[in-house]
Amino acid sequence: VIRGRLRRLLPPLWLLGAIGVTGMLAQGWGPDAEGHPGWWWQHLLYWVLPLSDPPYAYDVAGIDGFLGASWPEELAGPLWYIRAYLWFVLFSPLILRGLRRLPWPTLLAPLALAVVMRLELFSTTERLDSAITDFSTFGACWVLGMAHQEGVLKRLPAYVVPSIAPLLAGAGLWWASHEGFRNGFDLDSIPLAQALWSFGCVLLLLHLSPTWTEWPKRLRAFDRPITLLNSRAVTVYLWHNVCILAAATLYDRLWSVDALSENVPWLLESWVPVLLIAWALIALCVLAFGWAEDVAAKRRPRLWPDGRR
Structure with a gap:
């Protein structure tokens, strides 16, 4: 199972x-970075x-009119999830053994x-801390999903999960408010609040x-x-940040068109x-790079796998 998960994730x-690394090298990134x-x-x-976390260039020129100078950061930024997922997969046999012997402590x-x-x-x-x-x-x-598959949650009386899940999620929101919500209402900067809120919500969703x-x-x-999204989930996740940056950079070019900037500035904003x-x-x-997911899964490469024959 671990080998299969890694094979589908890594290619x-x-x-x-x-x-990405070739592009960064072409823009001057190198061993002295x-x-x-x-x-x-x-x-x-x-x-x-x-x-x-894989390294990336902090100071490059970008591609004028298409990609801003922050493109390496946008390319590498989402990879924290790939790193976390990899560790979850590697620890899964140990977690599974713990669930079967000591389900609730695990x-x-x-x-x-x-x-x-x-x-x-x-x-x-810093690397280990992240x-x-x-x-x-x-x-x-992650452990909650494994517990659901192992039938651990089914052993609870029907009223327990709807009773405690909102309390856990509420505790997460309370802690976030205690921390002042920091950057707006983004829980990413408040790990404990995110952990409680996510656990409570996922627990309730698995119950329902x-x-x-x-x-x-x-x-x-x-x-x-x-x-289609299930078949290309890794591709969409890996490339979406760069696509958002490219879209914003391309659209900003329209400000140089006087007819648009003078008559419909609200549209450009x-x-x-x-x-x-x-x-x-x-x-x-998805069309250009999605085939890598098929190759990784040992399937025949497809351009647009939305279930149609």
């Missing part, structure tokens, strides 16, 4: 890295096996770790989730787009056209 990442050439070469291996262990990280009871390196923080923040949901042998009639219209352009670019990425 799309390698394709992204081959294109971090001040320690040996470290640079070592860290470059994280593009092959992302046990930690289920609550990531939340306890989130509390420990918030109290700052020990210090680590890995532990992500594991403690989202690990409870229906089991369908086929799509209900009123939802059948969503079958093809959902099938709207986020809706940028969203539509971003989705169009994501569709192009």
